[in-house]
Amino acid sequence: QSVLTQPPSVSGTPGQRVTISCSGSSSNIGIKTVSWYQHLPGTAPKLLIYSNDQRPSGVPDRFSGSKSGTSASLAISGLLSEDEVDYYCAAWDDSLNGVVFGGGTKLAVL
Amino acid sequence: EVQLVESGGGLVQPGGSLRLSCAASGFTFSDHYMDWVRQAPGKGLEWVGRIRNKAKSYTTDYAASVKGRFIISRDDSKNSLYLQMNSLKTEDTAVYYCARRIRSGSSSSFDYWGQGAPVTVSS
Secondary structure, rough: OEEEOOOOOOEOHHHHEEEEEEOOOOOOOOOOEEEEEEEOOOOOEEEEEEEOOOOOOOOOOOOEEEOOOOHHHHHHHOOOHOOOEEEEEEEEOOOOOEEEEEOOEEEOOO | OEEEEEEOOOEEEEOOOOOEEEEEOOOOHHOOOOEEEEOOOEEEEEEEEEEHHHHOOOEEEEEOOOOEEEEEEHHHOOOEEEEEEEOOOOHHHHHEEEEEEEEEEEEEEOOEOOEEEEEEEEO
């Protein structure tokens, strides 16, 4: 049971826009910034979004993040087949004194 | 070019110990907080722990699941990060990643990761 809650899977068709939600609490998302990662198992995770809505250099603007209260969202527009990997949200948790990850969301591009 | 390269993974019996290393290059290692994150087979990412930099007195934090068994250390003179794993359990079986925390102040943001070191705990 992860501290941050994500849907296990989402799907979309090429070119479509999808969103992945991440629900937390007042000890993590409610008071700390959210990060999002893209991960193909067996490879190094990639930072997509930091500080809720900031993109590192090199990350396409098809990826965007937002946060409201104790929840956050990752939006992916113009879906590509290469987007079909796992996505994780993360935040620092003041009660646990550590980083907490969501359980991960598998994106299917149909 | 920033690079993080883990080593030291392998097969160990329950109750045993293992030490992972992470060699860093391409950046000023001593400036950054460094973390370990793992992924068990078929599971999601799980944060293991963090060591801060000299300015923050090299303080550490650990996930509850490893606290008291794992120790994170660093040697800034060698640009290296370490994870000493003791009293290993079968549930510690995972790929272990070292990761560099971004300097922006976002505590959960890791901008560079190693390729991962597989650890299998089994008799």
